[in-house]
Amino acid sequence: MTAIAVAETDARTLGRSRILAVLRLHFANPTQMVWQPLGIFAFVFAVNWVIWFIASSADPSGVEGMSTGTSWSGASAFAFVWQLVVAVQAMNKTFPFALGLGSTRRDFYLGTALAMAVMSAGWAILIGVLALVEDATGGWVVGGHMFSVVYFGDDGPLARVWYVFLLMLFFAFVGTVAGSLFVRWRTWGLLGFGAVMAILLVGGLALASFLNGWAAIGRFFLSLGFAGAYPLLLIPIVVAGVIAWAALRGATARSAT
C-alpha cells in the first residue's frame, strides 16, 4: 500500500518537470536543432544576396523589378524541410533514449510536441523579424526577398509570424507522425503512411477534377484569404498529433532498435 501511494505522489509532483526534461533532452545537443540550420540559413542568405546584387546591377528595371521577382523566392523552404527531418529523428532516435532514462511515453510525447512548438515559434519569430528588416532596408539594399515573400501574404508582421508558425508546426507534425509510425511499426509503418497519404492525395485530386471543383476550391481559398486559410493547417496538425500519440503509446524500445 505504502509503495503505491508514494509512487503516485511522486508522479504528480514531478509531472511537469518530467515534460520539461524531455524538452531539454531535445535541445541538449543544439548543433542539429539550432546551429546547423541557422548556419545553412545564413549561407543561403549570403549566396542569395550576392546573386541579387549581380542581378540588380545588370537588370535594366533595377531594384523595383528585382523586388517583385524575388518576392517569389523559395529560399527559406529548406527550413521547413529541416523541421520535418528533425521531427522524424526526435522520434526515432530520442524516444528509445528517453525510455532508457525512465520517461513515460506520455511525458515523452508531450515534451516532444512542446519542443516542436518551441522550434516552430523560434523560426517564425526569426523569419518575422528578418522580414521586417528586409522591408525596411528595401530588400537588403538590392531589392532581394527571402523572408517577406508572397506565400505569407501582406497582412502585417504579426500575421506573417503566425502563418510561418503554423506552416512550421505542420511540417513538424508530419515528421512527428512519420517518425512515430516508424518507431512503432518500422518500415511497414512508413509504407502504410505513404500509401494512405498517396490515396488521399490522388483521391482528392480525382474528386476535384471529376466534379469540376477546381474553380470552387479556388474561390473557397480566395474567400478565406491568408488569415482564414493558414489556420486550416491546424486540422492536419491535430490529426497527425492524434495518430502519432496512438502509435507511440504502443511503441517499445525494442521496436526502435
Add this chain to the structure above:
Amino acid sequence: MTAIVEATGLSKRYGSLTAVDDVSFTLEAGKVYGLLGRNGAGKTTIMSILTGQDFASEGEVRVFGASPVEHAGILQRLCFIRESQRYPEDYKARHALKAAEWFFPDWDADYAARLVDEFRLPVGRRIKKLSRGQLSAIGVIMGLASRAPLTFFDEPYLGLDAVARQLFYDRLIEDLAEHPRTVVLSTHLIDEVSELLEHVIMIDRGRVIVDEDADALRGSATTVVGPRAGVEAFVGGREVLHRDGLGGLASVTVGRLSDAERAEAVAAGLELTPVSLQQLLVRLTGGTGSTDAAHSTEKEATR
C-alpha cells in the same frame, strides 16, 4: 525482506518466437542479483518488461507495488541502460550524462564526473564514434551515478578492458556499501561478477532454470576427479551433470554432496572441486551439450 519486484507468469512473444516463457520470480530490496543466461536467452526482454520499455504478452509485473508501464513515479526509480542503447542523433557522451541529471532524482553529477575520468570516457566525442567498451562505460557510469533504487546493468563488461572491469567491480561494491540499492547484473561473463552476486536467476530459452541463493548455488554441484574406476564407483547412480575423461582419468560433475559423502570421496582418493557459477551455467544450458557430451565421452570410453 520486502519484495520490490514481483513477476508472475510473464511471457513475451514476437510473432512465432517466444522470447520469455511463463517466467515468475521476485526481487528483494537491497540485494545484488545475477540475471544469467546465454545470448538470446531472454534476459534483455525480461528487463525491458520490468522497466516498462516493453509490454508483456501475458502475465503480471509489479515493481514497487504497481505496474511500471507509464508510471512515472516508479520509472524514475529504475535505471536500465540497455547494452544496445540508442542515443539521439549526434549526441556526445557528455550530452547523455547531462540529460541523465534531469531524469534521475538521485543523480550524482560529481560522482559521474569522477567515473568519467576513471573510465577515461571521451565525453566530447560523438557517441556513434565510440568503441564497444566506451559504450559500455556510458551505461556503467549512468547505472552507478543514477543511484536508482533498482538499477539494471545489461552486459556491463562488453568490450571493457581489464582495468575498467576491475574498476566497475570496485566502484559497485564501494557505492553499494554507501548507498544500498537493488542491483541486477545481466551478463554471460559470469566469473567476473560471481563473487558479487547474492542471488542468481538463470534463464535459458526464455525460462527460469535456476532461482537460488548464490552461496547455496555454489555448493550445489561438485566435480569429482580421479581414476576412472574409483570415480565411477563413487558416482554410481547419481545424476550426472557433466562427464569428461582423459585416458584412465575421469572428471564427473554431480549435484550437492553431503559431508559424509565428501569424506567418503576423499577416503577413496578422489579429488573434489567446487563448480563455478560459470561452469554451472555452461553445464545447465548445454554450452558443451550436457547430455550430448556425456554420451560422446561414454562412447569413446567403450571404444
